[in-house]
Amino acid sequence: MIGVLVVDDDFMVAGIHSRFVARTPGFEVVGTARTGAEALRMCADLDPGLVLLDVHLPDMSGLEVLQSLRAAGSAVGVVMVTAERDAEAVRTALHGGAMQYLVKPFEFDDFLARMQRVRESLTTLAGGAPDQAAIDRAFGGPTSVAATALPKGLSPETAQLVQEALADARELSAADCGERVGLSRVSARRYLEYFVDQGLATVRLNYGNAGRPERRYRPRPV
Known part of the structure; x- marks a missing residue:
């Protein structure tokens, strides 16, 4: 099972995303955070395999959280889950190593498809040296x-x-x-x-x- 940290300042939205995670095979929620600082602390304490990260947080942006994680050497998987559609935000997330960028609102089927892609990437790279086909799958061929x-x-x-x-x-x-x-x-x-x-x-x-x-x-x- 891949542990997921859900980060969203709206507790109702966080609850919806947590329920979506619970319905997705291979994933389980290990915690929820409502601020960037809390997200960084819980990442260090819980060591999740994946973070569902909103861009708009009360103390810092989710993009800053992503940058802080990478600066600290964290390779945790990150999926941006946000209403932010600005092209610069998408580029920043991409360059920061986000695995997916999912724009709210969305249906469960769309969430499920992306999470299954993420799971395939994470599990493919967890073993030994992957072949080209496995690498292509990990990079979303x-x-x-x-x-x-x-x-x-x-x-x-x-x-x-x-x-x-x-x-x-x-x-x-x-x-x-x-x-x-x-x-x-x-x-x-x-x-x-x-x-x-x-x-x-x-x-x-x-x-x-x-x-x-x-x-x-x-x-x-x-």
Whole structure:
């Protein structure tokens, strides 16, 4: 499990983010902080694997917290979770080593997709010398699903996770896929049906059970 420190000066928002973390496989909340100073102190005391960090804090900006962590030699993963959209803030976060920059408000599916990317990066680099494919995954390599082609309501990050789950399993139902990725069956089916429409997957009907046949999806051979 990757321990997460949630940093937000709004206790209600911090509570929402904490609940999102609790719903995300592989992560657990180890603490919450409402100021930059408290965040730095708790990072030193708790040694979390990841910090969800707001930009706007009462005593210093989250970007200053990020800079202080890096100046102290901390390699903790940081995900900026903020309403700040200023390009300079995004550049500062990127140059400071933030792994993701998630703009409020957002849905759980979008949060889940980014957290799963973060988990893959953190676990990939926790072992020995990674190969090129693992390095590409850690650096968020190119996805095979074009973001511009996705219908409204579908996230490119989640689409990539669903596509990877389908490739790994070779055949999945929507329920199976949702369990693997952390989505509802209905949400998983939307992505899978999109892949069928785009020619990236095929579907067959399984008549083995009573009632309506089960739709089972396979990646289309390249």
